[in-house]
Amino acid sequence: MRLEQRLFQLGHAAYVLDGDNVRAGLNADLGFSSEDHCQNIRRVGEVAALFADAGLICITAFISPFNADRQRARAAVASGRFFEVYLTADLAACEARDTKGLYRKARAGELRDFTGIDSPYEAPDAPDLVLDTSATSIEDCLAQLTAFVQRVTI
Numbered sequence: 001m002r003l004e005q006r007l008f009q010l011g012h013a014a015y016v017l018d019g020d021n022v023r024a025g026l027n028a029d030l031g032f033s034s035e036d037h038c039q040n041i042r043r044v045g046e047v048a049a050l051f052a053d054a055g056l057i058c059i060t061a062f063i064s065p066f067n068a069d070r071q072r073a074r075a076a077v078a079s080g081r082f083f084e085v086y087l088t089a090d091l092a093a094c095e096a097r098d099t100k101g102l103y104r105k106a107r108a109g110e111l112r113d114f115t116g117i118d119s120p121y122e123a124p125d126a127p128d129l130v131l132d133t134s135a136t137s138i139e140d141c142l143a144q145l146t147a148f149v150q151r152v153t154i
Helices: 002-009 019-023 034-053 067-076 091-096 102-107 138-153
Strands: 014-018 057-061 085-088 129-132
Touching: 002 014, 002 057, 002 138, 014 019, 014 034, 019 034, 034 057, 034 067, 085 138, 091 102, 129 138
Parallel strands: 014 057, 085 129
Antiparallel strands: none
């Protein structure tokens, strides 16, 4: 969300699609199974492609656990308009940041097929940018993201 705000300040038209705003409507029918993760990312990729086709910067903020799904999302967008940014963090950092209590529920067995707990995560093979959010401050990550977006949108 901070990247979206920064891009607006710089005069760019941008919008964030994330789990909260997409699962509230478009993907309200999906859970957290592997199949539902695939469908979630497929739908988001298609919507992001529409945004990109309209000339907007669409930031998609999702846990996308499978390489095949990320490749399908990349294929949905016109060549040279999809950039994969891998925000990595160790599991302890993710659990410490868990404001919704989802990791706690997954550890207690109340939430099945949760990425990183009882469902796998495939790290990207060749992301366009990698930010280790366990070792880098939010401000430094934001600066790197902003510079990256400005470099690829010029």
